Amino acid sequence: MGNYIGKNEKRVEDPRFIQGKGRYVANLSLPDMAYVAILRSPHAHAKINSINTDAAKAMDGVIDVFVGQDLIDGGVGQMPVIWQLPENKVPVRWPLTPDKVRHVGDSVAAVVAEDAYIARDALDLIKVDYEILPATTGAEATTGDGKPLVHDEIENNISYTWGLGDKDACDKAFEEADHVIEVDIENQRLIPNAMEPRACAAQWTASTEEMTVWTTSQNPHIIRFGLSAVTLPEIPEHKLRVISPDVGGGFGSKIFHYPEEIILPWVAKRVNRPVKWVATRSESFMTDSQGRDHVQHCKMAVTKDGTITGLHVELYADMGAYLSSIAPLIPTVICITLFSGLYKIPGIWGHTTGTLTNTVPVDAYRGAGRPEASFLLERLVDMAAKELGMDPIEFRRKNFIPKDEFPYQTPVAFLYDSGDYHAMMDKAEENAGYAEMRKNQEDARKEGRLVGIGVCGAVEASGYGPAATVGALGFYGGMWEHGAIRVHPTGRVTAFTGSHSHGQGHETTFAQIIADKLGIDVADVDVVHGDTDLVTQGMGTYGSRSAAVGGEALVNAATEIRNKLVELAAHLLEASVDDIVYDDENGKVYVKGVEDKAKTFGELAFAAYSGHSLPEGMDPGLEEAAYYNPGNFTFPCSAHIVQVEVDKDTGETTIQRYVAIEDCGNVINPMIVEGQILGGIVQGIGQALFEHGIYDESGQLVTGSMLDYTMPRADNLPMIESDRTETPSPSNSLGVKGVGEMGTISSTPAVVNAVVDALTDYDVTHIDMPLTSEKIWNIINSNGG
Template identity: 55%
Template sequence: MPEGGTGIGAAVKRVEDQRFLTGRGNYTDDLNRYGQTYAYILRSPHAHATINRIDTAAAKSAPGVLAVFTGEDMEVGSLPCGWQVHSKDGTPMQEPGHPPLARGKVRHVGDQVAVVIAETYAQAKDAAEKITVDYGPLPAVINMNKALAGGALVHDEIGTNLCYDWEIGDEAEVDAVFAKAAHVTEIDIVNNRLIPNAMEPRAAVGEFDQATGEYTLYTTSQNPHVIRLLMGAFVLSIPEHKLRVVAPDVGGGFGSKIYHYAEEAIVTWAAPKVGRPIKWTAERSESFISDAHGRDHITHAKMAMDADGKFLALKVATKANMGAYLSTFAPCVPTYLYATLLAGVYTTPIIHCNVKAVFTNTVPVDAYRGAGRPEATYLLERLVAKCAREMGLSQVDIRRKNFIPSDAFPYQTPVALQYDSGDYTATLNAALKAADVDGFDARRKAAEARGKRRGLGFSTYLEACGIAPSAVVGSLGARAGLYESAEVRVHPTGSVTVFTGSHSHGQGHETTFAQLVSDRLGLPLENIEISHGDTNKVQFGMGTYGSRSLAVGGEAIVKAMNKVVTKATKIAAHIMEASESDIEFKDGQFTVAGTDKSMAFGEVALSAYVPHNFPHEELEPGLDETAFYDPLNFTYPGGCHICEVEIDPDTGVTTVERMTAVDDVGRVINPMIVAGQIHGGIAQGIGQALLEGCVYDDNGQLLTGSYMDYTMPRADNLPSFTVGTEVTLCTHNSLGVKGCGEVGAIGSPPAVINAVVDALWDLGVHDMPMPATPQTVWAAIQAARPAAAAE
């Protein structure tokens, strides 16, 4: 595609930005329905307590109040979990109930206790203060080790805080390799809990039409069809033809808006009861205690090596925090999205991983940008860095020695996945050059002359996205298929609306998908509309997460377009009185090969809807095709991130001086959007590494419950990034695309922490937890001082 084009490879400016950047987006809270009322959710101040009694009488008679409901009033289904993991003994995971409004007991600070619906939000909030809840506080379990060691039970009825005890690989075989290894490197890793913090807080508007019996839920969702299915079928028993779910413009999700949340069910359930639409919008403080959190693993791992530093076996034991309830996809995150990634880019021949998922009195934990793969990558790349130190190898050499060679694809890992393509040497080499690693020693010396410590950190990562082949995930416990759908509706004058099951909440699908159409059908972008987010407009689709939109949703669009072209070719052949096999379609023109007979795409479209002479037995009118695409495999983006930090040993402040990322995301449709995705991902990765950490006290109170204490990355925390791509094509989709939404957040954290450790190594600091805040770094330096002095 030439410069200035609008097809695949063009850096087209985002068509959606006109409305986003001028304040004309249409978000859930912007919607105001006729007769709308407002809901306030009363939440638990306790991490763990019995609800002995709730007195709502005073609230019910407060000014403006229409209704007050508690868990005793709301007898509906449990918020469902979409993935069932089995323990290694074959038993299914523990799956305790999750009522939208708590019944009998609250299990985390922020748990929903009651809803007040009033004429105004302020009235609802005022009335909520008049609700008296008699709580019986119970000891809270926050720490996973304590939760497993016989602490209080989050769910009494299951008699344990262990959700499942899962494994992959043959432990005995792995142990046998360790017994004979020349060297074993061990590491303890904590992957810090994060709070997603999408710019737009969650919101929901529930509505019921008495005349038609139809419910409508407007919600901040990444996957409105999934919400319709989960809420309609499992919670409220509303058939899908009577339930419309609309996710309009959504201001960021990062995973946190995948899940079916209680508030969605509450406003939908209550709407017919008050006979009016009900709006709920989270305050930011509520987001901190009600949006699903991310990460939160404790891991011990060890690598067996031969005398040359070749990896022989990897053994990993992880505890993963589920929080108080199972969020929609929580069980698969630390298993099938984590342990299956532990081969990384390396030829490690045998791997065993055990994962214990644990209930605690904290906000539920689920997928957050990267979902399992950042945890795997962080573990692996910290461990590999330590292996290099212990084996006396450079960080580059140990990686080269263990890379899966570029001619070994397709490559079957010992942890289920089969990689289709990649060239890890190419991304490493490109990153080494882009980061000017050769000049690092000079920069380190200059920093030391200024009293600063400078360090270099590497991460050569791989991830699996394009989630996912339905047959594979089905066999692993998914209760859903993970295909995607598209309808390409060609209008009579040749413009096109594409209805996609993928939802865009910042990713730029309205541009990238339009480029696919422009490229295939030869249309200008202004003739293409991408429609998503409304279950009454769009055929059933699975939504956006796991960097799947292009590799799965985009492929569905391609598949539907191919059907359109096939049909249009038939029409063109009929009208131009030629054989179908003689029709060529290029740049929007159907041409009879070897002649000057030609029809534009728009002319064929018009003929399709004005079929005056169609042989109707053979050729239907219309030009409107739908396709469902189920991928054949995951896709496997990978690459190399190199971070260079400078640390002020007097204060412990770490400054990211250089951040270089060379990623293989497959074919790039819009390089500007890809760069933007990688930039955003790296910002979140640096956030996790240096800034963000969710902290609960021992009683389960959230100490980082606002921006006063939870450190979001800001522009001045970040350097200007150097990003680039090295492309190997995905071999099992027609576009050759892999996905780019999460690579930044997956690849970068270990690069940052490895750089911090490198900077401080000579001071005796050989480990560093995330987030490496100034206090943490300073304390590590202080702790190492006596040891370093003694050496």
């Protein structure tokens, strides 16, 4: 055990944030910088007959105006889809659409002006002659006969179909089932709304033909690759620097390659000035890739003793108007593979149809396919328990994968690494005082109050992912991670990671890992991320992968450093390498049994650089780079118990207690881990109770601002009682599992289960989210009780 791993270190990134010194892209100011504003389509579907930019170009302070064809003629490439499924049909998508708009917010023209106010004024002067076309919406409805086609070449608006599981075993389970539980679920469209709107800036240095792009991305290296390889080939990769400095939240929505990341550098080179674009929140609503939006037809086979034997899901996933960067992954590979949940289910079959509509593209959003899986599964489990008259915890326990069966191979591809689901649920039950909770619920019901208790248990695959596996499943790249450690001659350390922090606190946790692995003071370690010139390679942060993959890459680099130091110490102390002890706790290296025959870390670092006395064949210097390609995913899990009360008069739901147990393996910084859990839980509560991106029939986004799109606020929530069990992951040396999304994956079904439980007297088995007060009141009002 080291000095830092497992302990609460206050975050080193915080002093800049709490003093208003965050380095967000919007804060960037460069000499002679111009501003870009982008004209967005007000229509969901329309042909562009013509665009007249004359008046805008003639305006004082306007530098230039560009339309889609300008960029195409200027050599930009189509927007790539970097996760593809067999035989999927990929719609054509340009950074600025030249001929047809396909969703509200589709990009039409770009204005470059002296300041943001002038750029905005100029947008009003661009005249676009639109021929409005009928629009299509609805994940399943869009496949119907006679629906308008979003892309003429893609029949029935179906981009792909994909299935996974053992269909025969599934069919057999339903033939033999005593009970079949069925439900149709709409897992609604969500709008990520990271608090920092997306932004992009670009600077062209003509003399050296170098381009720098600042962007609010979760993975700047992938953006660099996408630009130089596909979308902006005029800038070769070695002349392109992509910087994602401080990024104000992502939740998946900043993974993707966005049009502005192409438009800005292209424009910067054309006007030969640095340029900046910062999204308004309105633009975020209609251009950030959105989340969820499934229609799921589900059924579960159960025997009369309460054993789950089969699960069958036919799923329609709305992809929006185009395929966003990794969109095909979300409702398929990452979703169906989790249909086994925490349970032993022999017969599982899932099938997805990915469809196109005249709406904003849909892609990964916190949880990304996994909340959609856990929701349907945990709803079905609750419904099954109710039908069998079993307590929902008792029913779950009966079907849990026992801890001695790990690693456990599910029928849907994954090999779960480790877990002790019974112990986790025991702790949840104990912390909640579940028996007492149920008793109080009975008392409340006698008083006519609608109190409900919801339970959820879920697992996810995090730490994406083994390169060969993700490659076989459709990803164009690898999902390894890169880490490098540069020990300075003074013994101080700069570490470089390809992971990207946009709130996760990597500068702190990665420093803790390195400090322990090298036996040095955590304050002597600085962690660098988010700059492709400083960090040579990287895959970025998403899929709860940073600690399990990025952390391991740094462990590998640290191990290389240690090996070199041991060899150097052996040489300097005139001892055999085998006799050298690396004292992690005290940051020194000594000869076994002779502790005062030692060298400090700093002395060794200096010796490595002075080069005065090195072992034969050893080069001077002390820096090592490493990659880590995980052998498996990690499988964190959680158990949540929540108590709600529904106001009979208004239908409003109040969360009274929230008890959460998370198992994310070993923990590097408990404070940060808890922060991730709390934030994740609240985001999941948002889906359950409030959030809904609604499009009307004409494809207008009618929840296009924070006036109508509800997100949780401080006064919607109780103090969440969060705790952990720790089942180390055998998949990596740190024993860690991902934690960023687990809270979200479990909290959504937990809350819905609780509300359905509260309404038990009203003949309701399922309610589609969000559980708005009106929806609940309608149930109370029409079902009479």
